[in-house]
Amino acid sequence: MNKKIILIDMDGVLADFEGGFLKAWKKKFPHHPHVPLEQRKTFRLLENYPGNLEKEIGSILTAPGFFENLSIIPRGKEAIAKMQALGHEVFICTSPISKYENCVLEKYHWVSKNLGYEWTKRMIVTKDKTLVIGDMLIDDRPEHLGLKKPVWKYVLFDAPFNKHIKTNLRITWKNWEKILNL
């Protein structure tokens, strides 16, 4: 078999970042508008909300517990376990927000709690994923800008805000096996 290095994004692919944000947003700012995931037009949260709410959005993302308490996206854990069982090398490749204080360590805690401690040893934390080597990156971000032309094949994890991207490699955790044929 052809052993592959598979990089897996965290927010929106393993951890329910969007759901966690919406829930916290509606609770903390019930009188502000909110944008349900299916109506999100672009990847960056900020671009989907009125510009004057930037501070409020930041206050959700940087709050202690936000990243640690995100729900797990159904079937994600089983999918990466299956990839490993097939003999591939799976790594969790994640970009922290710039205000790293309550993000970086909580991402490790999240992985330990939701996927198991051993997975924390397979984390690669970087703001520039184009500097990471892999056969593929599974990510919901529409495009990746970085210093290098990526060496990985880009597998788009399906999301409402990336529907405009044309690709044969669009997956969910329901259909990934058929599409990736690992």
Add this chain to the structure above:
Amino acid sequence: MNKKIILIDMDGVLADFEGGFLKAWKKKFPHHPHVPLEQRKTFRLLENYPGNLEKEIGSILTAPGFFENLSIIPRGKEAIAKMQALGHEVFICTSPISKYENCVLEKYHWVSKNLGYEWTKRMIVTKDKTLVIGDMLIDDRPEHLGLKKPVWKYVLFDAPFNKHIKTNLRITWKNWEKILNL
């Protein structure tokens, strides 16, 4: 000019891991033997101490504040600033200890405090540095094992425990400019 991606290890290259350990060790365990840096035979701390002290060594490395309070290695900050000023892209490439709890976030704090907040955006945290792309990696570890044959040139940062490695690319923060000729 030829713009290079330069990966810089943290412990032993920018942060005085060895000095910080010795100081904490002598303070916490004054009656146990200690091994001065110049007498260290191998890279891994544990291998230089009697086997029955593993738990005590771990207690130093996992203590809150250990990583955050390491001193900065003289001239390191100036060196990486100079590399950036020359037009190169410098990243801090660091491997956390497996007990990540008091290590990962403190490494970010250390970088922010000692090098400046903007450098935290240039951190790449991974246990396997062979998965990172760069033109060179500056590191004091004698050898790098990982999933891939590294794409970077290996620049050894001089340390007592890596003297046995034969290389033309051995630097300190005093002579790096002459040897690397960036």
